[in-house]
Amino acid sequence: MRSVVLTKGVPDFREGAVSFDEDGHLERGKTPTVMNPNDEFALKAALQTKVRHGGNVSVMSMGPPGYKEVLQEAMESVYADDLYLLSDREMAAADTWATGMTLATGIEKMEERPDVVFAGFKTADGETGHTGPQTDWCLDWPIVTHVISLDIDEEEGILRAKRLVEGEFDEIETVEAPLPCFVVTDPEFEPTYRKAAHRLTWKDLREETQDRAENFEDHLTVWNQEELNLDPDYIGLDGSPTIVSSVDPIPKAPSERDATMVTPDDEEGMAEVFEEIAPFTTGAAEAEGD
Amino acid sequence: MTDDREHYEAVVVGAGPGGAAAAATLANNDVETLVLERGTEAGSKNVSGGLIYAEESAPYTVDDLFPGFREAASERPVTENYIHALADDKVRTLDLGDIHHHDTEWADAVLRRRMDSWLAERVHEMTRETGGGLLTDVRVNGLLREDGHIVGVTCDELDPIGADMVVAADGVNSELARDAGMMDWEEPEEWFQGVKAVVQMTPEEVDERFDIDDDEGEAHLFSGDLFEGVRGGGFLYTNRDSLSIGTVFHLDSIAAQQAEPHELLDNLLTHPLLARWIDADYHEREYSAKLVPDSKKVAHPSPHKDRLVLVGDAAGQMQAQGPIIKGMNHAVTAGALAAEAFVEAKSRGKPGKAGSIYEKKLKNSGTMSKLRPTSYRATAPVSENGVVAGVTDALARSPLGSVGLTVADKLGLVEWGFNSPLVLKTLPDIRTAYATVPEVLAKATGEVITETSEVQPPDLAERIGDLTYDTDVGNPHIEVQDNSWEASGTAVTACPVSALDFGGGCYREETVKANGGEERVVSLDTQPCVECGTCAVVADTHWEHPHGGKGVEYREG
Ligand SMILES: Cc1cc2nc3c(=O)[nH]c(=O)nc-3n(C[C@H](O)[C@H](O)[C@H](O)COP(=O)(O)OP(=O)(O)OC[C@H]3O[C@@H](n4cnc5c(N)ncnc54)[C@H](O)[C@@H]3O)c2cc1C
Ligand code: SF4
Numbered sequence: 001m002r003s004v005v006l007t008k009g010v011p012d013f014r015e016g017a018v019s020f021d022e023d024g025h026l027e028r029g030k031t032p033t034v035m036n037p038n039d040e041f042a043l044k045a046a047l048q049t050k051v052r053h054g055g056n057v058s059v060m061s062m063g064p065p066g067y068k069e070v071l072q073e074a075m076e077s078v079y080a081d082d083l084y085l086l087s088d089r090e091m092a093a094a095d096t097w098a099t100g101m102t103l104a105t106g107i108e109k110m111e112e113r114p115d116v117v118f119a120g121f122k123t124a125d126g127e128t129g130h131t132g133p134q135t136d137w138c139l140d141w142p143i144v145t146h147v148i149s150l151d152i153d154e155e156e157g158i159l160r161a162k163r164l165v166e167g168e169f170d171e172i173e174t175v176e177a178p179l180p181c182f183v184v185t186d187p188e189f190e191p192t193y194r195k196a197a198h199r200l201t202w203k204d205l206r207e208e209t210q211d212r213a214e215n216f217e218d219h220l221t222v223w224n225q226e227e228l229n230l231d232p233d234y235i236g237l238d239g240s241p242t243i244v245s246s247v248d249p250i251p252k253a254p255s256e257r258d259a260t261m262v263t264p265d266d267e268e269g270m271a272e273v274f275e276e277i278a279p280f281t282t283g284a285a286e287a288e289g290d
Numbered sequence: 291m292t293d294d295r296e297h298y299e300a301v302v303v304g305a306g307p308g309g310a311a312a313a314a315t316l317a318n319n320d321v322e323t324l325v326l327e328r329g330t331e332a333g334s335k336n337v338s339g340g341l342i343y344a345e346e347s348a349p350y351t352v353d354d355l356f357p358g359f360r361e362a363a364s365e366r367p368v369t370e371n372y373i374h375a376l377a378d379d380k381v382r383t384l385d386l387g388d389i390h391h392h393d394t395e396w397a398d399a400v401l402r403r404r405m406d407s408w409l410a411e412r413v414h415e416m417t418r419e420t421g422g423g424l425l426t427d428v429r430v431n432g433l434l435r436e437d438g439h440i441v442g443v444t445c446d447e448l449d450p451i452g453a454d455m456v457v458a459a460d461g462v463n464s465e466l467a468r469d470a471g472m473m474d475w476e477e478p479e480e481w482f483q484g485v486k487a488v489v490q491m492t493p494e495e496v497d498e499r500f501d502i503d504d505d506e507g508e509a510h511l512f513s514g515d516l517f518e519g520v521r522g523g524g525f526l527y528t529n530r531d532s533l534s535i536g537t538v539f540h541l542d543s544i545a546a547q548q549a550e551p552h553e554l555l556d557n558l559l560t561h562p563l564l565a566r567w568i569d570a571d572y573h574e575r576e577y578s579a580k581l582v583p584d585s586k587k588v589a590h591p592s593p594h595k596d597r598l599v600l601v602g603d604a605a606g607q608m609q610a611q612g613p614i615i616k617g618m619n620h621a622v623t624a625g626a627l628a629a630e631a632f633v634e635a636k637s638r639g640k641p642g643k644a645g646s647i648y649e650k651k652l653k654n655s656g657t658m659s660k661l662r663p664t665s666y667r668a669t670a671p672v673s674e675n676g677v678v679a680g681v682t683d684a685l686a687r688s689p690l691g692s693v694g695l696t697v698a699d700k701l702g703l704v705e706w707g708f709n710s711p712l713v714l715k716t717l718p719d720i721r722t723a724y725a726t727v728p729e730v731l732a733k734a735t736g737e738v739i740t741e742t743s744e745v746q747p748p749d750l751a752e753r754i755g756d757l758t759y760d761t762d763v764g765n766p767h768i769e770v771q772d773n774s775w776e777a778s779g780t781a782v783t784a785c786p787v788s789a790l791d792f793g794g795g796c797y798r799e800e801t802v803k804a805n806g807g808e809e810r811v812v813s814l815d816t817q818p819c820v821e822c823g824t825c826a827v828v829a830d831t832h833w834e835h836p837h838g839g840k841g842v843e844y845r846e847g
Contacts, residue, residue, distance in 0.1 A: 194447070194449045195296055195448065196296055196298075196326075196423075196428075200422070200423040203414075203423065204418075
């Protein structure tokens with residue numbers, strides 16, 4: 001079983017890491033790049049596939065040379081065998097369409113055709129959720145999105161998945177698709193390892209990978225535009241039909257309510273607090289609103 | 291049998307010394323072996339004093355099975371052993387060198403996290419070669435049965451697993467032994483409760499305060515009036531860069547006297563004698579507790595059923611040789627013997643016979659007679675009888691007893707008695723032996739202690755706060771069946787992380803209005819639980835271990 005996981009570096013939006021300028025614009029240079037958080041679920045799905053069925057996992061990303069560290073991190077978490085970075089100045093500023101085109105070309109250029117390609121759902125910077133499906137569209141494979149659990153029948157060449165369909169009522173659909181297949185994992189994806197043999201394999205892989213991840217560059221292939229033989233009109237900024245009409249900064253939450261500070265030692269103040277909240281504690285009284 | 295059910299030749303449950311020894315021996319004989327451990331790492335659930343003995347007469351020692359053990363996994367070799375009999379401000383110190391060295395190849399102080407995780411790494415490597423391996427974070431929750439026969443195990447985290455032999459090395463409060471109906475958790479008389487503090491100290495301080503080299507260590511045991519008449523004693527062992535200081539008491543005595551285990555430990559820590567070694571800079575790295583079986587009463591005479599064998603604490607194989615505690619060494623022996631038995635049975639084409647071969651081996655190797663000495667069985671019914679015990683105690687306390695002990699001490703008979711394997715085997719479990727004799731002895735022949743203690747141990751809330759937990763929220767592993775004070779009130783005091791008038795522990799006292807009056811009941815919050823097993827015995831509970839990787843995680847152990 002061969003799988004490829006698509007991953008991406010994004011600004012580290014966590015408190016303390018992210019840096020904004022005075023106007024509230026992201027300062028890319030000052031904000032570290034980390035692996036896109038949702039890609040974790042794609043990696044987990046690929047790891048589960050490797051643990052259960054053996055074979056090979058590759059991780060692929062399109063981006064600047066700085067993404068190497070992200071690939072290394074991915075290698076450590078998915079115990080990947082090899083890494084691919086599609087990197088060229090010409091590819092910069094690509095939208096999801098141009099990115100999908102580039103990634104699909106990368107996948108097709110691989111020596112052996114993979115059986116499954118995994119992608120995470122939405123990136124933390126773009127939030128579009130388009131890249132996976134658009135890559136798949138270029139590959140022209142069946143696609144299963146919002147996958148929360150996964151089982152592969154190697155003999156039949158079939159992938160069975162449960163997918164979460166959100167709506168007024170969440171539904172769980174069970175679907176089958178022939179291999180090769182494109183899988184977009186949902187953040188609810190949970191790998192399961194209920195066989196001792198699987199957990200033992202998992203431990204083996206972890207040990208094996210330690211060495212490999214330390215010398216990850218030995219297992220890294222970098223392809224540029226020429227090597228991928230990509231038409232410049234279809235990649236980078238030129239190949240990106242998306243037009244961002246405007247970006248609205250997130251408005252600050254209105255703070256209309258008055259807050260009164262009461263220290264716990266202030267008996268009178270505390271008595272007032274209790275009086276205020278008493279109607280809510282009985283459960284009978286409706287909150288009167290403000 | 292279902293087609294896709296996993297099957298291993300041997301499944302070993304628990305990666306303490308018993309499980310590690312069984313697995314290593316099985317792997318050495320090419321038996322496909324899977325080891326399942328509930329802790330997030332082997333050792334993270336375990337507590338011992340701990341002095342691990344390598345007995346000359348034992349068929350297996352831990353370094354036989356794991357070369358390099360002493361250098362890599364133990365703390366210090368312990369060559370000196372003393373018991374301090376205490377009363378008022380006096381101490382009479384006796385040298386236990388003879389009994390310590392009797393039948394002893396070596397004895398090392400250990401901390402369980404370090405020891406067990408080192409063993410587990412070796413075990414994983416060895417068993418992996420056989421097609422099995424060692425998994426942590428997996429709790430075995432019962433026995434798999436087919437047509438009423440034991441054929442494997444069931445787990446919280448894995449699908450059922452079949453095996454030709456199941457080794458229950460799951461320690462005290464073995465859920466497998468209970469499931470097989472081979473062990474109940476009913477009688478407090480059958481257990482001890484151990485409580486321990488690991489105290490920070492630099493290697494240089496240890497060397498200096500005990501006047502030893504960096505490759506030497508000491509054991510000190512304590513008995514007498516400091517434990518308020520609760521039957522049992524204290525211990526202190528030197529580690530590389532810490533001390534293990536703790537207590538081991540008969541659980542029935544703790545229960546009957548409503549003793550607070552953490553306070554008894556504090557009595558020891560703050561005793562003026564301890565000021566020789568610990569001072570105002572006291573820093574406790576870890577507080578821990580666990581039940582300890584008393585092999586004299588519970589070592590299972592026939593620890594097997596169908597394909598199941600019990601080893602170590604799970605089989606009650608924990609020997610209290612007077613004040614010296616030997617559990618780890620016997621667990622190692624039993625684990626290896628059970629494995630040997632399986633290999634023999636398999637070679638005869640009758641793997642099902644492993645259990646009965648194991649039983650024979652326990653007997654023929656002399657292990658069983660150490661665990662259940664016939665001399666104790668012969669004298670106990672008389673000496674532990676209430677009337678006789680009362681008379682003996684009164685006699686020891688009488689002027690005559692005191693004179694007798696003084697003379698005996700002068701003649702070296704007391705020291706001889708404490709060092710005699712025969713006397714220790716016969717020692718009745720009554721107050722006289724544990725508290726009265728040491729007390730009378732110290733008063734009559736002891737020297738005055740001049741030191742004063744400046745130690746301030748942390749309180750229970752701080753001790754709990756310093757522990758690491760991965761709480762299984764909404765999934766308590768213990769449920770109180772009968773919350774009346776009569777049925778379960780003892781747990782409020784006996785639980786090592788609970789206390790009367792302490793709201794932050796597991797068991798709490800509550801009064802509820804009932805039938806127009808007030809009723810005293812207990813409530814339980816398992817969050818601070820250290821899984822010691824006490825309330826499984828002294829309260830009316832439905833008691834299980836938490837799921838794999840959940841609950842308390844000891845860093846020292
Ligand atoms: C305070 C104290 C002091 C002691 N002092 C000494 C001493 O000085 N010398 C000495 O020799 N002995 C001492 N002992 C006794 C000694 O610790 C035990 O006898 C010994 O640890 C028994 O080894 P074992 O392998 O049978 O069980 P354990 O060491 O208890 O190992 C059992 C293992 O099984 C795992 N387990 C349990 N249930 C499950 C499950 N359901 N599924 C999966 N895994 C499970 C546990 O996590 C654990 O790792 C002391 C004990 C205490 C509490
Ligand atoms: S709740 Fe029970 S098992 Fe947990 S620490 Fe208290 S007595 Fe021990």
